[in-house]
Amino acid sequence: QVQLVDSGGGLVQAGGSLRLSCAASGLPFSTYTMAWFRQAPGKEREFVAAFSGSGERTYYADSVKGRFTISRDNAKNTVNLQMNSLKFEDTAIYYCAAGRPLVFLFYFRRQYDYWGQGTPVTVSS
Secondary structure, rough: OOEEEEEEEEEEEEOEEEEEEEEEOOOOOHHEEEEEEOOOOOOOOOOEEEEEOOOOEEEEEEOOOOOOOEEEOOOOOOOEEEOOOOOOOHEEEEEEEOOOHHHHHOOHHEEEEEEEEOEEEEEEE
């Protein structure tokens, strides 16, 4: 049984930092692209960042480039999202996801097969 467990969310002031973690089990982790999506109240779930299964490529939404960094540890089956210079508009529930997306569809949520339960991030202005 595949399980993704998200953690690390919380309340932080604008300009601050948070580090999200996702622990995966029940799947051949190193062969999966791991990603983070987020969903703000009243909005669609949107892509944040992804790290290819090959470990060669990372992808970021324009809104987080230069502020967020995704990393993965295939030995520990974990993926992290370091979030710096947080803004009020980063407030959302953040979800870890695992899938094998086509390279040009890494941002498309339907390309991901497994999802974490979500961890909330609240940025106060």
